[in-house]
Amino acid sequence: MPVSASLWASSAALRVASLDLCSDEYLLLLARPSQIASVSRLSHDPADSPLWRSARRYPANRGNLESALAQRPTLLLTMGGRGRATGAIARQLGVRTLKLAFPATVADVDRTMREVASTLGDARRADGWRRRLASLRSASPPQIDAIYLGGGGNSLSPGSLGAEWLRLAGLAQRRLPGGRASLETLALRPPAVLVRSTYRRAQPSLGQRWLDHPLIRGIPSRKIDSDGRRWTCAGPLMLEEIERLRLLR
Amino acid sequence: MKILIAFVIVILAAAHLLLPLAPLAEARALDPGLAQLLLVELRLPRTLLVLGYGATLGISGAALQALFANPLASPDISGASSGAALGAVLGGYWLGLTQPMALAACGAAGALVAMALLVTFAGRHAGTATLLLAGLAISLAAGAATSLALALAPSPFAFYDAFDWLMGSVVDRSLPQALAALVPAALACLLLVRRARALDLLALGEDVAASLGHRPRRLGLEVILLSAIAVGACVAVAGAIGFVGLVAPVLARRITRGHPGQAMIPAGLIGAILLTLADLFVRAIALDRPLPIGVVTALFGTPIFLHLVVRMRRGVAA
Numbered sequence A: 001m002p003v004s005a006s007l008w009a010s011s012a013a014l015r016v017a018s019l020d021l022c023s024d025e026y027l028l029l030l031a032r033p034s035q036i037a038s039v040s041r042l043s044h045d046p047a048d049s050p051l052w053r054s055a056r057r058y059p060a061n062r063g064n065l066e067s068a069l070a071q072r073p074t075l076l077l078t079m080g081g082r083g084r085a086t087g088a089i090a091r092q093l094g095v096r097t098l099k100l101a102f103p104a105t106v107a108d109v110d111r112t113m114r115e116v117a118s119t120l121g122d123a124r125r126a127d128g129w130r131r132r133l134a135s136l137r138s139a140s141p142p143q144i145d146a147i148y149l150g151g152g153g154n155s156l157s158p159g160s161l162g163a164e165w166l167r168l169a170g171l172a173q174r175r176l177p178g179g180r181a182s183l184e185t186l187a188l189r190p191p192a193v194l195v196r197s198t199y200r201r202a203q204p205s206l207g208q209r210w211l212d213h214p215l216i217r218g219i220p221s222r223k224i225d226s227d228g229r230r231w232t233c234a235g236p237l238m239l240e241e242i243e244r245l246r247l248l249r
Numbered sequence B: 001m002k003i004l005i006a007f008v009i010v011i012l013a014a015a016h017l018l019l020p021l022a023p024l025a026e027a028r029a030l031d032p033g034l035a036q037l038l039l040v041e042l043r044l045p046r047t048l049l050v051l052g053y054g055a056t057l058g059i060s061g062a063a064l065q066a067l068f069a070n071p072l073a074s075p076d077i078s079g080a081s082s083g084a085a086l087g088a089v090l091g092g093y094w095l096g097l098t099q100p101m102a103l104a105a106c107g108a109a110g111a112l113v114a115m116a117l118l119v120t121f122a123g124r125h126a127g128t129a130t131l132l133l134a135g136l137a138i139s140l141a142a143g144a145a146t147s148l149a150l151a152l153a154p155s156p157f158a159f160y161d162a163f164d165w166l167m168g169s170v171v172d173r174s175l176p177q178a179l180a181a182l183v184p185a186a187l188a189c190l191l192l193v194r195r196a197r198a199l200d201l202l203a204l205g206e207d208v209a210a211s212l213g214h215r216p217r218r219l220g221l222e223v224i225l226l227s228a229i230a231v232g233a234c235v236a237v238a239g240a241i242g243f244v245g246l247v248a249p250v251l252a253r254r255i256t257r258g259h260p261g262q263a264m265i266p267a268g269l270i271g272a273i274l275l276t277l278a279d280l281f282v283r284a285i286a287l288d289r290p291l292p293i294g295v296v297t298a299l300f301g302t303p304i305f306l307h308l309v310v311r312m313r314r315g316v317a318a
Helices: A001-011 A021-030 A065-071 A084-092 A106-119 A123-138 A163-169 A184-190 A206-210 A215-217 A236-249 B002-018 B021-030 B032-068 B080-094 B100-122 B128-151 B156-167 B174-191 B196-203 B206-211 B216-238 B244-255 B263-284 B293-317
Strands: A016-018 A038-040 A075-079 A097-098 A144-147 A170-172 A193-197 A220-228
Touching: A016 A021, A016 B206, A021 A038, A021 A075, A021 A084, A021 A097, A021 A106, A021 A123, A021 B128, A038 A065, A065 A084, A075 A084, A097 A106, A106 A123, A106 A163, A106 B002, A123 A236, A144 A163, A163 A170, A163 A236, A163 B244, A184 A215, A184 B021, A184 B032, A184 B100, A206 B156, A220 A236, B002 B032, B002 B263, B021 B032, B032 B174, B032 B196, B032 B244, B032 B263, B080 B100, B080 B156, B080 B216, B100 B128, B128 B156, B156 B293, B174 B216, B174 B263, B196 B206, B196 B216, B196 B263, B206 B216, B244 B263, B244 B293, B263 B293
Parallel strands: A016 A038, A016 A075, A075 A097, A144 A170, A144 A193, A193 A220
Antiparallel strands: none
């Protein structure tokens, strides 16, 4: 029996292996447990994914086809840039590939939720999430001047997906040169709200040390901590975070 | 001459502290306290660091060149700077140390290990080629080990810090960080300068130095230890910056007519000037992201280094 046929025969039902942290989010939110063959190893890491507890119920792959094959998936879920070879080899092995486009807008995230839910066999599974997003989008709160602040002063461009999420919370990301907040900017023109990313805050790096500079500690902005893991993909996990930020701001 | 150099330093330090003026003027218009805050918390540590680190490189470079009787012995070429970066990275990323003083101690320990290896491999009377090769090997190994330690560190951001550690950066350092680098460095440099006469005598031969009451072996250990402390503390805060420690002593010896020990103070002053100029240059280029200061010192230092090589070649040919 050829390899492809053996893979198909052993898994008549849909079994999905997600190869990227960002596609893991959609799969873990929308799939039934029996549909998940594996998720990327990043999702098992509490420092990288808020879904790590549910992710650890499934095997981890190393983000490549080879490491995902052991669980005999019937569908590969990927997001972002990946060589065309992965899809071609997977096809030869009888495994379909669904390449999700990296979202540029919140509407893209919404569309991807629907796309993944229908691929999994039931478009209605995304309904709850989509209703919450719709209610968030229907009310437009007054916008407050804000700066999202990660390690080393890294921030967001006002046209980015992250900034669009922030606007839904009523926080208007300020335009910064190079998308980076300097200490001088923060001291001279502090924003009304400083949204501080907690991403890997406890692990030493020069960027994290930068956040401890006395000038930042002293600025009069309202400081709100945000779960930085959700901002890595700025995907469906942002919904809960934005609902929280909206209440806090 | 000395007065002229001191005058240049004061002017450069003032320019470094106050330029660009616009943010300070803007802060003053908002609140004079804010301008003072910017000046003390942001500008002052950077100015102190470039002056102090530059002087440290000059003085320790001159001391090492005097000790090894070799114009290439300098903190970067001896491997001391890369060793210090490795020490600071291991302390900060792997042992979880956060106190600037503890990191400075790790930097000093790293520099000391590198220098000990250099003396072990090359010996104290090594020829230029031997010293250069041994130093290069240690420096490359320490640089690679620093990158490895950062790549394997828990935080994925750590790897991107390699550039700062190996090319140097004085951007956004706080006052406690600057002091952690400069207090140990200043003490060590002071003790090095006190050994100027002994190093001058050493240039005349170990017997001459010994006959006048100096102990050459002990002097060698002291110079290596003090240079390691001074350079290590600075590297732990601002990363390894090359070429200043090599070039400043060479220029300084022209002032002191070849006296290697006496060249320490002028080398320190020239080092301070060079690093301040390099940082003014970094800030003058309007980029969204900071340019590593070591890139500038390397770019401007290379022609001087090549000049040195050509002159040495001519010396050999003659």
